[in-house]
Amino acid sequence: xxxxxxxxxxxxxxxxxxxxxxxxxxxxxxxxxxxxxxxxxxxxxxxxxxxxxxxxxxxxxxxxxxxxxxxxxxxxxxxxxxxxxxxxxxxxxxxxxxxxxxxxxxxxxxxxxx
Amino acid sequence: xxxxxxxxxxxxxxxxxxxxxxxxxxxxxxxxxxxxxxxxxxxxxxxxxxxxxxxxxxxxxxxxxxxxxxxxxxxxxxxxxxxxxxxxxxxxxxxxxxxxxxxxxxxxxxxxx
Numbered sequence: 001x002x003x004x005x006x007x008x009x010x011x012x013x014x015x016x017x018x019x020x021x022x023x024x025x026x027x028x029x030x031x032x033x034x035x036x037x038x039x040x041x042x043x044x045x046x047x048x049x050x051x052x053x054x055x056x057x058x059x060x061x062x063x064x065x066x067x068x069x070x071x072x073x074x075x076x077x078x079x080x081x082x083x084x085x086x087x088x089x090x091x092x093x094x095x096x097x098x099x100x101x102x103x104x105x106x107x108x109x110x111x112x113x114x
Numbered sequence: 115x116x117x118x119x120x121x122x123x124x125x126x127x128x129x130x131x132x133x134x135x136x137x138x139x140x141x142x143x144x145x146x147x148x149x150x151x152x153x154x155x156x157x158x159x160x161x162x163x164x165x166x167x168x169x170x171x172x173x174x175x176x177x178x179x180x181x182x183x184x185x186x187x188x189x190x191x192x193x194x195x196x197x198x199x200x201x202x203x204x205x206x207x208x209x210x211x212x213x214x215x216x217x218x219x220x221x222x223x224x225x226x227x
């Protein structure tokens with residue numbers, strides 16, 4: 001699976017959009033981009049995933065650049081409850097046995113300020 | 115709707131003792147996983163299972179064994195606990211190789227003294 005690079009920490013004001021970047025310059029054509037978050041002491045929570053098109057769900061939007069070497073997770077109106085560590089992960093959907101694995105890096109610690 | 119349930123939530127072991135962590139899911143998921151998380155680090159995969167009766171090694175399998183005798187349960191065993199196994203353990207399950215995401219349990223905090 002491709003390696004990802006994320007900033008160690010970020011902050012934003014409550015009610016504003018939080019834009020979390022992720023670089024995955026070695027991503028291959030059939031690898032998807034996934035985002036999870038982990039609120040303090042809880043298990044990780046799936047947020048969103050995509051291949052090459054932008055995606056949106058009730059939690060967030062995912063913008064993937066045309067060359068797919070980077071992406072941005074957008075929380076449109078951040079709340080205090082969005083304070084968490086956000087993980088960007090790339091992985092295969094099919095193929096070898098290793099595609100089942102979800103490999104976590106260190107993530108970005110997002111602090112939402114009142 | 116329970117999702118993924120881990121027991122126990124907390125445990126303190128002495129070096130050399132053994133224990134089993136239980137993970138149960140009620141979503142009829144085929145795939146189940148055990149991760150550990152150490153302070154300030156991301157999650158690391160210990161073992162995983164792609165169906166009842168199957169298990170496979172992840173990134174950090176040494177010192178752990180697993181069993182998947184029933185589809186809904188995935189057990190993680192420590193035969194002889196070591197202080198290096200002090201960690202928070204998370205279990206997860208997924209449908210269809212996790213294409214639409216994994217569901218994680220709330221974790222087991224294990225301390226080995």
